[in-house]
Amino acid sequence: MNQPLIELSDIWMKFQNREVLTGVNLQVNPGEIVTLIGPNGAGKTTLVRIALGLQAPSSGQRTVKKGLRIGYMPQxxxxxxxxxxxxxxxxxxxxxxxxxxxxxxxxxxxxxxxxxxxxxxxxxxxxxxxxxxxxxxKPHILVLDEPVQGVDITGQKALYQLITDLRNESRDQENCAVLMVSHDLHLVMASTDKVVCINQHVCCSGHPQQVKQHPAYLRLFGGESDELAIYTHHHDHHHGIDGHVLDPQKDCSKGSQ
Known part of the structure; x- marks a missing residue:
């Protein structure tokens, strides 16, 4: 099995005694698109900064593959x-x-x-x-923070398709992965392999089709999930939802900070 490009283990982050991230685990493997979603104040940008090595967590571990090259696209x-x-x-x-x-x-x-x-x-x-x-x-991983910021709906669809195409194109070359932050739920689900929904902690994670049915996701985003464009593709394996990361009683009902 390929070594993860970036792995974050049990990440906690506090700012002036305010918990921003609590026990977050995140892994990005070669060639996959992972999308972080969550409300404003959920800790997405902080988690990305930790993944990039720009900020040290209060506790937890960041592990990156030796010689990792990161391409970063700001908001x-x-x-x-x-x-x-x-x-x-x-x-x-x-x-x-x-x-x-x-x-x-x-x-x-x-x-x-x-x-x-x-x-x-x-x-x-x-x-x-x-x-x-x-x-x-020629990065091994692209980190994209709200890549469609300031772009109209037609341009958003085109950009997400471009990101998917670039990943597919690179699979025979750099095997580049993508870690993306987005609020554009209707579009992003069509352009990702794995969704990680966070609200200070990881509420749920997995294949988009499964995440949209997860009770924690539904509590956070409500009826929006019924209108999402879902990317369907074939796998020779099954995705679990949130099985080994969190207590199943945890959900996204915790308010944003």
Whole structure:
């Protein structure tokens, strides 16, 4: 069995005596798309920062595969309107050659913006440029924090499909995995292999079709689950829901902090 790219074990996080994460376990394996969902204040961004190694937990362990390369795509990029920064220059700041920049933009479908100022891009174009930047150093895992922020519904569907395509394309090459944070429940379920629902703790996790039927998920998101677009695919194994991580009595009824 392949070694997990990132494994978080029994992660606890406190800020000024306020518990943000309590006993969270998370594992991302090569080639899979894992999506974190949960309400505002659930601890998703904090968990991602710990996964990236940008923040140490109050307790618990982070283990990463030796030599792991991470590509990170932030929620937003704030650029001063007066700054003369083209897409080409922005991506070349990573130290990559023009050939690599062009290849990354080609993979994300925006080669036409190479010489455009960043400020002139549409929301969808900017997110594709940020995704191209995350791909430049051939990562083993892409960490995407709200990747469709500021993009219209048509662009959101296209971006999620692109993320899925990139993962599928990489399976014969880098076997790249994706760890994604999203609030876009209607769309994200169609583009993920495993969903982890958190609200300070892991409420439930597993294949999207199973998670949407889990009582903890239904308590948290209510009737929204009936309208979700579910990605169905064939497996030669079965997914469990929350079996070894949490006490089955725990649920998401705990309020956000």
């Amino acid at each position: 937003k990029l704030h650029i001063n309107d007066s700054m003369p920064l083209t897409v080409n220059r922005f991506l070349r700041l990573t130290g990559c050659r023009l050939t690599a920049v062009n290849n990354a933009l080609d993979r994300t479908g925006v080669t036409h913006v190479l010489q455009s100022p960043l400020q002139s891009l549409s929301g969808g174009e900017l997110q594709r440029v940020l995704l191209a930047r995350a791909l430049l150093h």
